[in-house]
Amino acid sequence: MVNQMAVKNISNDTMVLIASDQHLGARKSKSEEFKAFLDQVIYKLDNEMLKKLKAFLLLGDFFDIVMDTYKDISTDFKEIYNRLDVLLENGIHVIITLGNHEISIRKPLEKRFKRRKNKMVRKFQRKKLRNKFLKRENMCQYIVLRKNENEQLEMITYDSKNHIDKTRFVKAEILGNIPHEGPLKGRYKCLFTHGFQFEPEKFSFFALIWCFLLRMPGFIKELFDILWNGIIKTPERPAIEQIDKAEFNRRIKENKKMLNKKQKISYFLFKRFILKELVKEAERRAAIKDNSEFNKVIEESYIDDFLELGITHVVYGHSHTKQEDVVIKGVPVFNTGGWQQVSEPAFIEIHSNGDIRVKSYTQKEEISNIEA
Numbered sequence: 001m002v003n004q005m006a007v008k009n010i011s012n013d014t015m016v017l018i019a020s021d022q023h024l025g026a027r028k029s030k031s032e033e034f035k036a037f038l039d040q041v042i043y044k045l046d047n048e049m050l051k052k053l054k055a056f057l058l059l060g061d062f063f064d065i066v067m068d069t070y071k072d073i074s075t076d077f078k079e080i081y082n083r084l085d086v087l088l089e090n091g092i093h094v095i096i097t098l099g100n101h102e103i104s105i106r107k108p109l110e111k112r113f114k115r116r117k118n119k120m121v122r123k124f125q126r127k128k129l130r131n132k133f134l135k136r137e138n139m140c141q142y143i144v145l146r147k148n149e150n151e152q153l154e155m156i157t158y159d160s161k162n163h164i165d166k167t168r169f170v171k172a173e174i175l176g177n178i179p180h181e182g183p184l185k186g187r188y189k190c191l192f193t194h195g196f197q198f199e200p201e202k203f204s205f206f207a208l209i210w211c212f213l214l215r216m217p218g219f220i221k222e223l224f225d226i227l228w229n230g231i232i233k234t235p236e237r238p239a240i241e242q243i244d245k246a247e248f249n250r251r252i253k254e255n256k257k258m259l260n261k262k263q264k265i266s267y268f269l270f271k272r273f274i275l276k277e278l279v280k281e282a283e284r285r286a287a288i289k290d291n292s293e294f295n296k297v298i299e300e301s302y303i304d305d306f307l308e309l310g311i312t313h314v315v316y317g318h319s320h321t322k323q324e325d326v327v328i329k330g331v332p333v334f335n336t337g338g339w340q341q342v343s344e345p346a347f348i349e350i351h352s353n354g355d356i357r358v359k360s361y362t363q364k365e366e367i368s369n370i371e372a
């Protein structure tokens with residue numbers, strides 16, 4: 001069944017579709033809705049309603065290896081992976097800018113990104129995730145969509161910010177010719193990335209926790225998932241003391257044998273010193289409700305570099321908070337929103353003239369369902 005209302009929601013003029021933060025493997029992931037969204041796209045392709053679509057960009061935290069194991073993520077979402085492969089078979093480029101739930105973002109990131117990315121791909125392949133989209137050259141840290149010297153639209157992927165415009169790209173693809181009207185007629189160089197890069201400096205403490213969890217055994221990931229997505233980020237959450245007494249300690253006891261000495265110490269330190277800080281930070285963030293902190297970092301630490309590189313638009317994810325009306329030093333900055341811990345998933349369309357639209361994905365008005 002393909003929802004007609006949702007089909008109408010995707011513009012036929014779309015050249016590039018962007019979505020982010022599916023967090024496959026984590027609690028509160030809207031993976032079923034995302035699968036349905038991919039079905040809308042495939043339905044439209046099959047019926048020649050999306051003739052201009054060239055690329056489907058996932059801006060990171062697509063897999064959630066902080067909250068679940070490579071093995072489970074590989075097997076539980078095959079229907080989504082197969083749909084991404086269908087897009088590839090239709091000649092659509094599928095690219096992922098990796099996020100902090102997929103690889104370690106500890107410094108030196110720019111130098112190590114490529115190695116960490118390759119490692120992630122290898123680990124999935126070892127778990128028999130053999131889908132076509134899962135290739136090193138389809139994963140990167142930054143994507144640039146720009147006009148080249150021949151007035152063609154070009155998409156280039158980079159593993160490091162230092163490589164942008166230095167010919168050290170992962171791959172470059174010509175998407176098509178530039179139309180004669182709209183934003184693409186003028187200067188156009190759109191930058192896409194996950195957005196952990198725009199976290200305030202104090203986040204590095206939390207980045208360490210994420211890195212630690214990336215390497216933990218499955219049951220620790222699961223416990224953290226219960227804690228983080230099931231309790232801390234849930235408005236009606238119980239007190240932290242109650243969590244300890246309930247599921248947490250019981251599960252730890254059951255599985256303690258599986259922890260080596262180093263992991264036991266890590267767990268003790270985590271419970272003793274980090275848990276309360278995490279709750280405090282989650283509460284603080286829940287109160288903000290917009291991207292002001294990230295945008296401030298873009299303004300203070302990134303925008304001058306971007307301007308120097310000729311970037312005219314920035315699109316990021318990570319915050320799960322969609323945004324389309326923020327201009328920083330003349331550069332419009334967009335956010336894709338997310339597909340986890342949100343009431344309404346969102347996506348971004350880039351139209352054939354370069355217009356960027358942020359949209360909510362809705363499956364409401366079920367009355368007008370049609371057969372796929």
Ligand SMILES: [Mn+2]
Pocket residue numbers: 061099100101194196318319
């Ligand atoms: Mn993220």
